[in-house]
Amino acid sequence: MPKRFTQIMFICFVVAILFSSSLVFFTEHKQLTDGSNDKTIPTVESTYAKWTLMVYLALDNHRCTELDRDVNIFTDIGSNDEFNVVVLADGKQMDDTIRYHATEDNSDSVFWYQPESNTGSPDVFKKFLDLTISEYPAEHYGLFIVSDWGSGWQGVCHDATSNSLMSIPAFGDVLKEVTNNGANKLDLIGFDMCITDMIEVAYEIAPYVKYMVAKEEHGLDVSDKGPEHVWQYRTFIQNLKEDINMTPEEFANSIVYYYKPCNFTLPLFYLQILKGKNLMFSKLSAYITPLWNTFTPSILHTPTIHTTLFAINLSRIYNITDAVDRLAKELLSINDMKTRFAIHKARKGVRTYGNAYPKNPYLVSTYLTWPTKLRAFDSYIDLYDFADRLWGITQNQDIKNLCETVKTEINKVVIAKKTVQGDKSYGLSIYFPKNKRLYNKYIWGGEIPYPYEELQFSKDTHWDEFLQKFL
Secondary structure, eight states: OHHHHHHHHHHHHHHHHHHHHHHHHHHHEEEEEETTEEEEEEOOOOOOEEEEEEEEEEOSSGGGGGHHHHHHHHHHHOOBTTEEEEEEEEOSSTTOOEEEEEOSSSEEEEOOSOSSOOTTOHHHHHHHHHHHHHHSOEEEEEEEEEOSSOOGGGOEEEETTTTEEEOHHHHHHHHHHHTTTTTTOEEEEEEESTTOOBHHHHHHHTTTEEEEEEOSSOOOOHHHHOGGGSOOHHHHHHHHHHSTTOOHHHHHHHHHHTOOOOEEEOOTTHHHHHHTOOHHHHHHHHHHHHHHHHHSOGGGSOOEEEOOEEEEEGGGHHHHHHHHHHHHHHHHHOOOHHHHHHHHHHHHHSOEEOTTSBSSGGGHHHHHHSOOGGGBOOOEEEHHHHHHHHHHHOOOHHHHHHHHHHHHHHHHHEEEEEOOTTOOOOSOEEEOOSSGGGTTOOTTSSSOSSOGGGSHHHHHSSHHHHHHHHO
């Protein structure tokens, strides 16, 4: 009997040890799977910080040459108990997707579930946000999206390897899930890519983000006019780290404050210069471009980009959206020739964006080799400038009043701006192609992944109906 009792006690002891070991294992590890590949995520001992900045370097595209520079900038700044910088970096090489937590003394690579990620995928974007927010909790969250070929309402985060572009509705859906339907809004999002500062984009993300910093115009690469004309991350993030009690609005303002806008004339052979094929193209372009622009009609000149940067208070976007909706409904209700002429004339002279892209997406290589205003994409326009021009042309007092309301609300929603002197950029662009043939035309060619009508802005306003009637 004693012997049997001893055996039973021994078995119970072994079972208890195995059970407690399993409990410890499952407590210290989480499971995150990607299809058939199961990965184990070690937990991160987290403390509640004041700020966590999440940087999404989606550079599997022509900006891949900036990858090492950008990673060094963010990781050099470092983190501490009150401040975190977490980076997901993906370039053009295979198996080069790495997530970093910038520590005080060096950069620590932290868990990421796969060696090569499609950063144009909403699933990848969501996993980065979920993982980072859970591991580095903070009172305030800032998100920076760094990528190339911004497409406005048509998409963000171009991934060349996967040939993908994340749609704005899909982008908004990720933010909706991550923020618990807006209950835990992100404090700031910065779009470091071209022509993303649109009312359509702002309206899509407004329920889930407090402030947006973005460009109406194209941005420049470091190689275009030097490092002083790109986002000054090292300066404004270091300032935030040193002044950790900075409010989200103050931080948004500081991003714009340190930006230096400029004029940049697209050179001939720009594609060859970007690709760095031969120094000969740079020298040849520097000589030929000004001669071409001097001795040809203005419509054949190479376009000039006037860079911009704006900070938007997204809590105020609903007032301006309502104002645009009321203007669109008024324009829809009036069908006389005087009003159509006023709209056409206002649209003809308005400030446009996207001139670094061609109207015909199948001629990208040809266009970037020989860019001209005649062939330049111009379907995104400054909303304030259009309303201001329409106000000055129309004789209809109701339309005038509504245009004035649109301008007033734009001035309220824009909290910081940087433009070159005399530029008619005021802070938010809107979709307004010149003719029906250009409506719902995919900026990158082929069938458009989703139509303009699928945007939340289109669903909640009459702007798309106005476009379809007027064009």
